[in-house]
Amino acid sequence: MGKILGSRYEIMEQIGAGGMAVVYRAKDLLLNRIVTVKVLRDQFAADEEFSARFRREAEAAAGLSHPNIVSIYDVGREGATQYIVLEYVEGHNLKEIIREQAPLPPERSLHIVRQIAQAIGHVHAHHIIHRDIKPHNILISDDDWARVTDFGIAQTDTAVTLTHTGGIVGSVHYLSPEQARGESSSEQSDLYSLGIILYELVTGKLPYDGETPIAVALKHLREHPLSPRQLNPRVSPSLEAIIMRAIAKDPNQRYPSAQAFLEDLDEIEEEQLRAKSTNLGSGLGNSDIEKTQVHQGPAAGILPKGGGGYPSAASAAEAAAARVDHAHNALAARVRNAILKHRFWVGLGAAAAILLAVLLFLSNYAKAEEVMVPAITGKTVAQATAILAQSHLSLAREINQENSDKVAKDLIIQQEPAQKTMLKTGGDVRIWVSKGPTNLTMPDVKDQDPPLSKDAALAMIKEVGFINNPIFTYVPSPLIPSGAVIDQSPAPDIPWPANGNIRITLSSGLPTLSMPNVIGTSSEEAESALTGAPYNLAVVIAIKDSSTYPRGVVIGTDPNPGDSVEQGTTATVIVSGGPGPQLPDNTALNAHGHKKSPKPH
Incomplete structure (x- = not known):
């Protein structure tokens, strides 16, 4: 902990981990806020396919903005470490809530699932399929506000996940049959997973479970789950019908869209309101009217017969209309029976009472506080x-x-x-x-050929419409010319707020080193030291007579020892050309300080 990524995000503590990434709580030092940082595991960082997917799908999700979707702030790389920066949400994931509290009341379950469906609808409108809708990827705040996260980044833990050639297809307990068969995902795949979540919320049980991922996947393909009402009698027939349609094995029998799913959830609410209204009216009248009335359930037009498939959205709409007609017909029949079985004046009195109640209701509404x-x-x-x-x-x-x-x-x-x-x-x-500030697309100022200057990069950023001047920092570079762009944050093509902070790294030129002292060494030793790392200098040899140093010995350099020298530039090495120091018998010394051997006659 304490590591800083991108010179901006200080890692504070680990808050989660999956097969593909580790999740940390971190502090954004630039904006002074808490964020979530998801780091790709080292074993996948070297895999080009995983790395490309990690970045590509994160950038796609960054274009989404919805109250029920966790926002993505940044994508970065530091050395071999790749990471995504997301909005930090205080709360629990939905799986934790299910483990501790399920089965949840149907009303609360619908409240949560409605928010998830709205998020999924927004995602689908942007031509993105989540592919891994599951309670672990739904964050719930203390006030039951739901947020969907982990777009397209499926976990690879073999206890809960299946993979196939070409990509990860999702977590097995929430996996659609077509994903289990290795087919491509669709909007109906996400809605299937959401139906499994709703089933689990209201029953406290998964519809399909087994000892191995393969066993669970086969159940998605071959078996039918227990009726939710068998596990929880509080589940209404209409809610059960919605669940069973959402988890139909044939995608064509599921909801065609998240909006259609939401419309059926609305129908349940309206059904509850109609039920309350009917109960208010049933308190009038005689013994026949007061008898318990048994009606066909509102789900009769939706639930399948004989274990067959589930009807289309049109069938559901017809069923809804039929339920309204049935309620009206039932009420008319009850009034008619009351009139036939009682004297005229009693019936007339009941009708007058009904009329009076209606008038009182309208009067009270008009005078509502x-x-x-x-x-x-x-x-x-x-x-x-x-x-x-x-x-x-x-x-x-x-x-x-x-x-x-x-x-x-x-x-x-x-x-x-x-x-x-x-x-x-x-x-x-x-x-x-x-939805936050207007998002602009970050231009690419780091991958230009030749590299952009500071002024050129600034002009490109301003031309797009960004408001603030970038924050410029300098680092040495042996490859990029001084003053040219080396790196940028955010990365190119990332959606970024018009008033957001931008960081540009510029080259300060070649690294500057201290010239080593090679005086007194042989020219070969000096050249080897200066041309090797870290100096990488080009050496020019200059010969100069010297009576102090033997022939071939270095007597000086330019730059002088201790002076600054840029890596990769040129240095001059001055070598003694003799005659060097003389011994008493006028014999000269060689480059190693030894007496020269006399020349043969």
Whole structure:
């Protein structure tokens, strides 16, 4: 711990690990905020296929912006270490919640799954298939706000994952049948995985389990799961129908889109409201009216017969319409029986009572208490929901999103009606949520040939529309000319806020070293020392007469010993040309200080 990546992200502690990456909590020293850093494991960093996928899919996910998706801030490499920087979410993953609390109440399960479905719909709209939707990849905050993470980065732990040639296909307990067969993933594959999650939330059990990944995968292909209602009677027939359609083995029998899935979840809510309305009306009348009425369940038009396939979205819509007609017909029959079995005046009195109740309801609605709308701008959606609830108000179902250079991501920019406006209790407040600053595409200033100068890089960055001047740092380089660009952060083609900080690394030129002292050595020894590492100098030999040094001995250098010299430049070595020092008998010394042998006659 304490390691700093990219001169910016200080690793604080490990918070998770998977087969492909290790996850850390870290501090962004530049923006002074806590982030999540996911580091590719060393054994995959050297694999070009894994490295390319790690970067390519992270960059694709970085283009997504949604309240229920964990944001990606940066992608980087330091030496052999590759990493992704993500938004830090305080809370637990959904798998931990399932282990501790499942089965969850259907209402809470639907609340969580609705958010995941909205995120998946946003992902699919950007032509991305997650391929690994599972509770481990869903982060839940303390206020039950769900966020999807790990886009396209499947875990490779053999206890939970299958792989095939060409890529990782997903975690086996949440794996679609087509993925188990090695076929390509589709939007319906992600919705299948979401259906498995919903099954697990409401029952506390996985629909398919086994001793080995292969055994589980085969069950996805061949077996049918237990009915959720067999495991939890609180699951309604309609909710069971939604689950079973989502996990149909044939992709064509599943929901065609996340939006269609969400529409059926809406139908359940409307069904609950109709049930409450019917219960209010059933308190009037005689013994026949008060008898328990047994009706065909609302799921009758959705659930399969005889173990066959699950109907299409059109069939589900017809079933929904049939349920409404059935409810109307049932109510009409009950009123008709009451009139036939009771005297005219009793029936007339009941009708008058019904009419009076309706009039009273309309009158009370017209006189509904008005409350002052509280201020929720600058708050998160979860905070705004709690604040409005205190005033008996709620958020409108549709949440608008737009970019803002002034309001931080995920905070409310605008509300309608405005604060201090009077609104009837039970009313809805529309909101606009910030998607953060406008994102621009980071230009490539580091891979140009020839390398860009500081001014050229600055001009290219400004031309794209970035607001702040980059932060420039200098490092020596034996390859890149002085003043030219060596590196950049963020990397090229990364979506980056227009007001975000950009770091550019420039070359300060060749490394500067201290000239070694080779005086007194032979010319060969001096040349070997200076041309080798770390100096890599080009040596020029100059001969100069000397009566002090023997012939062939170095008597000086340019630069002088101890002076600065740039790596890879030229140095002059001055070598004695003799005659050198003389002995008393006028015999000269050689380069090693020994008496020269007399020449033969």
